[in-house]
Amino acid sequence: MPRRPGVAGAEDRVSVLLLAALLFPAFPAARAGEDEIPVIQRxxxxxxxxxxxxxxxxxxxxxxxxxxxxxxxxxxxxxxxxxxxxxxxxxxxxxxxxxxxxxxxxxxxxxxxxxxxxxxxxxxxxxxxxxxxxxxxxxxxxxxxxxxxxxxxxxxxxxxxxxxxxxxxxxxxxxxxxxxxxxxxxx
Incomplete structure (x- = not known):
């Protein structure tokens, strides 16, 4: 079945965004702000x-x-x-x-x-x-x-x-x- 122009591109973009949203928390640099405990001033x-x-x-x-x-x-x-x-x-x-x-x-x-x-x-x-x-x-x-x-x-x-x-x-x-x-x- 032939694809309509523009539809495949939109589906690919959604897939990439979904994949990025799922993998983003796996990167330590991305999570550093969440888990980091502020340093207490001495x-x-x-x-x-x-x-x-x-x-x-x-x-x-x-x-x-x-x-x-x-x-x-x-x-x-x-x-x-x-x-x-x-x-x-x-x-x-x-x-x-x-x-x-x-x-x-x-x-x-x-x-x-x-x-x-x-x-x-x-x-x-x-x-x-x-x-x-x-x-x-x-x-x-x-x-x-x-x-x-x-x-x-x-x-x-x-x-x-x-x-x-x-x-x-x-x-x-x-x-x-x-x-x-x-x-x-x-x-």
Whole structure:
């Protein structure tokens, strides 16, 4: 049976398009955008994971000795730095928690001050990070994102207060980045 002019060409084009649509997902370069996990930024308040204590003290010179404690989960030495304890300090930040393991910064936690926390709640902050890193994993009031090396968490931090002799807590917006696996038990 003779073919009509133009019909065979249209059928061939449809076949090629259908074949391309079926094979396109098989090419890794075509799928790279879908499966790729965004890389979590390893900088926070002028500090970078991997910095040593000397570098941190250069950026935020101590006005007094910073209290520290050992976190047994990963043998991380955690320093608590408040605004009054450093000669320079990031704006809108009330407390920094800095974790060091084998002399290197493996954790940075920022607890924002009351004014900033009132203006930008942890939910709002999580929404902002979602625009960069996609949908977070959520557990209760904690949001987090992770790549192959870094974890980013956003959550409310409790700040103990003494009001009129009574003990109380206030909530502050907090952001934390840390090396993935650093708090895994090493026992």
């Amino acid at each position: 900088y926070l308040v002028h500090l970078k994971l991997g910095d040593d204590l000397e570098e941190v003290r250069r950026i935020y010179p101590p006005a007094q000795e910073w209290p520290s404690s050992m976190d047994p989960r990963g043998r991380v030495t955690r320093y608590r730095v408040e605004r009054a304890w450093a000669k320079t300090f990031p704006l809108k930040v009330q407390i920094l928690h800095l974790g060091f393991k084998k002399g290197r910064l493996v954790e940075i936690q920022v607890v924002y001050d009351e004014k900033f926390s009132s203006a930008k709640t942890y939910e709002t902050m999580a929404g902002d990070f979602s625009l960069l890193y996609g949908e977070p994993v959520r557990s209760g009031d904690r949001f987090w994102w992770a790549d192959a090396h870094t974890v980013l968490r956003v959550f409310p931090a409790e700040i103990p207060l003494a009001k009129n002799g009574d003990k109380a807590v206030e909530w502050r917006t907090s952001v934390q980045i840390y090396e993935k696996g650093v708090f895994d038990r090493v026992d």
